[in-house]
Amino acid sequence: MTDGQHLERRMDWFRQRCKRAGLACTHQRQVIYRVLAASESHPSPESVYERVRMEIPSISVATIYKSIRTFMDQGLLQQVNPLHEAARLDANLEPHHHLVCTACKSVEDLPAELIEAPRPVRPLPNGFRAREFHIEVLGLCARCAGKG
Ligand SMILES: [Zn+2]
Ligand SMILES: [Zn+2]
Known part of the structure; x- marks a missing residue:
């Protein structure tokens, strides 16, 4: 397509x-x-x-x-x-995470299957009920990493 x-x-x-x-x-x-x-x-x-x-x-x-x-x-x-x-x-409604560049503030999609979602090892504080985990990977995109 x-x-x-x-x-x-x-x-x-x-x-x-x-x-x-x-x-x-x-x-x-x-x-x-x-x-x-x-x-x-x-x-x-x-x-x-x-x-x-x-x-x-x-x-x-x-x-x-x-x-x-x-x-x-x-x-x-x-x-x-x-x-x-x-x-x-974000008009992409598929489950996915994000790669966030802290230098240029670009945000790229990270397909959900590329990363394992965290699983809490104990009940969360104050009875908090998790619905979904959304991961933001902070770092430098290739362009910004190249500059440094
Ligand atoms: Zn960048
Ligand atoms: Zn997205």
């Missing part, structure tokens, strides 16, 4: 999910979602805005934020780490 076909499949899936959720699948929402689905760099809302603006020059940042919020509420999008102050968005 080429990248283009892969993207079209993601867009078909998106339109079906919108329909099921009773969400209007407007041109604007489709352009925004396409930018997200085509990006592997886990963009911030600001960089999504920059890219969408090339197609829809009249769009506002507020509209981008609103759509992103709607997509997240509908489970069409997630955040790399919901507690990060700067949101990084």
Whole structure:
């Protein structure tokens, strides 16, 4: 499957999910979602805005934020780490981890099967119930490591 076909499949899936959720699948929402689905760099809302603006020059940042919020509420999008102050968005909903470069702040996908998820050896403190483990591997990407 080429990248283009892969993207079209993601867009078909998106339109079906919108329909099921009773969400209007407007041109604007489709352009925004396409930018997200085509990006592997886990963009911030600001960089999504920059890219969408090339197609829809009249769009506002507020509209981008609103759509992103709607997509997240509908489970069409997630955040790399919901507690990060700067949101990084992820349209890849397959279980996976992340490689985070501490120098250039790039975020790359790390397929779940490449790493063994941790298993607690004792019950977690205060009766905390784990739902999933999300691993962020911090380090230097090849480009930044090369510079040092
Ligand atoms: Zn880097
Ligand atoms: Zn990801």
